[in-house]
Amino acid sequence: MGSSPSSPNSPTPPRNRTSIAPSTSRNSGFREIQLQQPKGAQSAGRSPAPNSHHQQSHSTGKRHQVHNRMDDDSNFSDLSMVAGQLQREQTKFEFCETDQPKYNKDDMVLETFYHQNGNNYSCLYQGGERLYLDSFQSQDWRPFPKKWYSEGVLVTDRFIKDEDLLLDEKHNIHYYFDRNVGSWVQLPILWELHSDMVQRLLAPIQEALPDWKDRHDILAALRASNYDPQECVTTYLTVGDHESLRTPKNSEDAKLLEDREKKIKYQQDKIEQLKRQLDKSHRRIEQEITDRKIAEKQLKELQDELSSLEVAAATATARMEAMQLERPKTARPPSARPRTPAKMPEPENEIDPDTLLSLNNTASELHKSHIKLKRQMKQKLGELEQFMKQLMVGVMKIRLFDNSQSAELDELKELYRRETVQRKLLYNKLLELRGNIRVFCRCRYDKRTSCCLLFPSDHEVLPPGVKKGLKFDKVFTPESTQEEVFEEARPIIMSCVDGYNVCILAYGQTGSGKTYTMQGPADNPGVNVRAIKELLQICQEKDHVDYTLKASMVEIYNECIRDLLSSDVKTLDIRAKGNKINLPGMMEMDVESLKDIEKIIKLGEKNRSTAATKMNSQSSRSHLIFMITVEGHDNTSGSVSSGTLTLCDLAGSERVAKTEAQGQRLVEAAAINKSLSSLGQVFTALRTGQLHIPYRNSKLTHILQPSLGGDAKACVFAMVSPDEDNLAETISTLQFGSNARQVALGQAKQNVRKAPQGTFDTD
Numbered sequence: 001m002g003s004s005p006s007s008p009n010s011p012t013p014p015r016n017r018t019s020i021a022p023s024t025s026r027n028s029g030f031r032e033i034q035l036q037q038p039k040g041a042q043s044a045g046r047s048p049a050p051n052s053h054h055q056q057s058h059s060t061g062k063r064h065q066v067h068n069r070m071d072d073d074s075n076f077s078d079l080s081m082v083a084g085q086l087q088r089e090q091t092k093f094e095f096c097e098t099d100q101p102k103y104n105k106d107d108m109v110l111e112t113f114y115h116q117n118g119n120n121y122s123c124l125y126q127g128g129e130r131l132y133l134d135s136f137q138s139q140d141w142r143p144f145p146k147k148w149y150s151e152g153v154l155v156t157d158r159f160i161k162d163e164d165l166l167l168d169e170k171h172n173i174h175y176y177f178d179r180n181v182g183s184w185v186q187l188p189i190l191w192e193l194h195s196d197m198v199q200r201l202l203a204p205i206q207e208a209l210p211d212w213k214d215r216h217d218i219l220a221a222l223r224a225s226n227y228d229p230q231e232c233v234t235t236y237l238t239v240g241d242h243e244s245l246r247t248p249k250n251s252e253d254a255k256l257l258e259d260r261e262k263k264i265k266y267q268q269d270k271i272e273q274l275k276r277q278l279d280k281s282h283r284r285i286e287q288e289i290t291d292r293k294i295a296e297k298q299l300k301e302l303q304d305e306l307s308s309l310e311v312a313a314a315t316a317t318a319r320m321e322a323m324q325l326e327r328p329k330t331a332r333p334p335s336a337r338p339r340t341p342a343k344m345p346e347p348e349n350e351i352d353p354d355t356l357l358s359l360n361n362t363a364s365e366l367h368k369s370h371i372k373l374k375r376q377m378k379q380k381l382g383e384l385e386q387f388m389k390q391l392m393v394g395v396m397k398i399r400l401f402d403n404s405q406s407a408e409l410d411e412l413k414e415l416y417r418r419e420t421v422q423r424k425l426l427y428n429k430l431l432e433l434r435g436n437i438r439v440f441c442r443c444r445y446d447k448r449t450s451c452c453l454l455f456p457s458d459h460e461v462l463p464p465g466v467k468k469g470l471k472f473d474k475v476f477t478p479e480s481t482q483e484e485v486f487e488e489a490r491p492i493i494m495s496c497v498d499g500y501n502v503c504i505l506a507y508g509q510t511g512s513g514k515t516y517t518m519q520g521p522a523d524n525p526g527v528n529v530r531a532i533k534e535l536l537q538i539c540q541e542k543d544h545v546d547y548t549l550k551a552s553m554v555e556i557y558n559e560c561i562r563d564l565l566s567s568d569v570k571t572l573d574i575r576a577k578g579n580k581i582n583l584p585g586m587m588e589m590d591v592e593s594l595k596d597i598e599k600i601i602k603l604g605e606k607n608r609s610t611a612a613t614k615m616n617s618q619s620s621r622s623h624l625i626f627m628i629t630v631e632g633h634d635n636t637s638g639s640v641s642s643g644t645l646t647l648c649d650l651a652g653s654e655r656v657a658k659t660e661a662q663g664q665r666l667v668e669a670a671a672i673n674k675s676l677s678s679l680g681q682v683f684t685a686l687r688t689g690q691l692h693i694p695y696r697n698s699k700l701t702h703i704l705q706p707s708l709g710g711d712a713k714a715c716v717f718a719m720v721s722p723d724e725d726n727l728a729e730t731i732s733t734l735q736f737g738s739n740a741r742q743v744a745l746g747q748a749k750q751n752v753r754k755a756p757q758g759t760f761d762t763d
């Protein structure tokens, strides 16, 4: 929409004020105009009051500086006269921007702008900004065009006070009660900053976090925390960086997310690098310790050798001295020996002087080698000492490095954790912006027939004979694979682990491929098995959280809920506890692996076909609902989260007339039609923001209430046939999907609490 008004407050007629009259203003330069509304006058076409109780209390509330004089009948004729004159003459007003009244900074003022072309608009003025309401139906506030200052008259109606405001908690939207027309009007988000209520909530946050100055940021965080200041502060402290609490601009969300992911990747790489360095240092320390052990061993060997040499030297010296003492006289110098050997035999213990000489030489050699060894030993000891010193310095250095690295590692881990939290916040924000209900269209593959539908883009389907294509979050053509289909549903599985109620359902006429998409053949499974596999994998990856998964399976046949996991396929009742649903006595089975799930699905299918045979019905005539509750106990924070994944294969949506159903088939068809049209009504009520959502109109919508309300995320598959013969059903399915796609659920709420509590209670 452009900046200039497309139309006045139309299709809603302008306010039904019958007269206006100028009077003198308190503020110079502003023409104060008194308004009068005749008794019983109502502005037709205004949105209905969301809460009649509030309406009543406000309509009797006190007025603030209002120039309306509702009871002053004496002005009536004067005012009528001036209004008539204004409209007749198409007055060229002289009012200009500088003429506006001097309101206080935080005043929130409701005004009416009377355009010279005869239309009038509700305006809001606050802190220098003025907005006008372009259409009551869309509640679309736009900046007040500057040129209008010379094209009409602005009239101060009233100052909006806290008691005039109403917070619609489901949608987090503030309304104010427009007493002049007796209806509620949505406030633009940023005006909340000026409401007394929001200011009261801002005060404790600013007191707790004085560094957090940007009030727009705080408001965004408050909205994200459901207006709970305590939760807002806790989130800020958990995340540790208020950047993450900023509501990013829609167009920048994806980029922000990408940046965060890059940062996380960078930090993960750095952690890896540090880990590698740490490993290297540990290996170095180990090597040095081994070297030291070898050196110590060598030293010990040298010492042993030295001591044995010392012993040998001492023994030799002693023997030599003893011999010298015993034979001093018998020993002769070699020169004195006779040239011919003497005939007399040598006495037995007389030692040959040569031997003595050689022994002497040996002793002196030994002595020399002893001295040499001692020297070497001393040198080696000095070297070893030096080496030990170096080793100690090395070990110290490595220890220091180790400490600093582990500190850095801790810091990086903390950063990583923060980034992950921020990524999650952004991711949820992105999902919210995309809408908590995502609707996909899938056209079944059929080799017997060509496809009658056109697919102008990945997001549009154009049936033959229809001028404008119907838009979806994604369109899957007959050639799309089961993997591609699941890829689009995958992101919400993560949300289930985080404590959100999540629902995936397939809607469409019989034979359009609902069961193929949800269940799929064994060798090419559909969304159900892939979703549960993903769920189990995510749960396994989070090692600080203990998860308990429980599965249950029910079918709704002729408005009767049957427990497919109980041996006697008993029927169940629904009990409601607020937004939560109990199915007393419903069988729940523990799930730890994919095998458990396969067994459960097999058991459910067996019981389903047995029940169908007994009832003489077909299984496709009932809605199949498979529920997995995921309860997580966080060992670090002690919090308990609980989410439910609901997988729903709806019964065929074909019309009774077309199937020419009779007897039991007619009863079945009527029950299916009732529940599917209730589902449509729920989507319509959510889309139009009705206060009452008719969940209880059918067992199907009642069971799905926790997954379709304001605190859930859902994926709807609108399944269509490629065959032209089924065109009427195809268009009806596409319209159903398109209707569901326009549903804007409120901010999804995480089910995180202190004490365990199941969404689907079986007691």
Ligand SMILES: Nc1ncnc2c1ncn2[C@@H]1O[C@H](COP(=O)(O)OP(=O)(O)OP(=O)(O)O)[C@@H](O)[C@H]1O
Pocket (backbone or CB within 6 Å): 443, 444, 445, 446, 478, 508, 509, 510, 511, 512, 513, 514, 515, 516, 517, 620, 650, 651, 652, 719
């Ligand atoms: N994308 C596809 N590729 C190949 N075959 C498909 C595809 N979609 C459906 N089929 C086949 O079309 C037939 C009908 O599909 P399916 O049983 O899933 O329809 P349905 O909508 O669940 O019907 P019902 O409402 O009766 O349960 C099956 O034989 C199925 O194998």
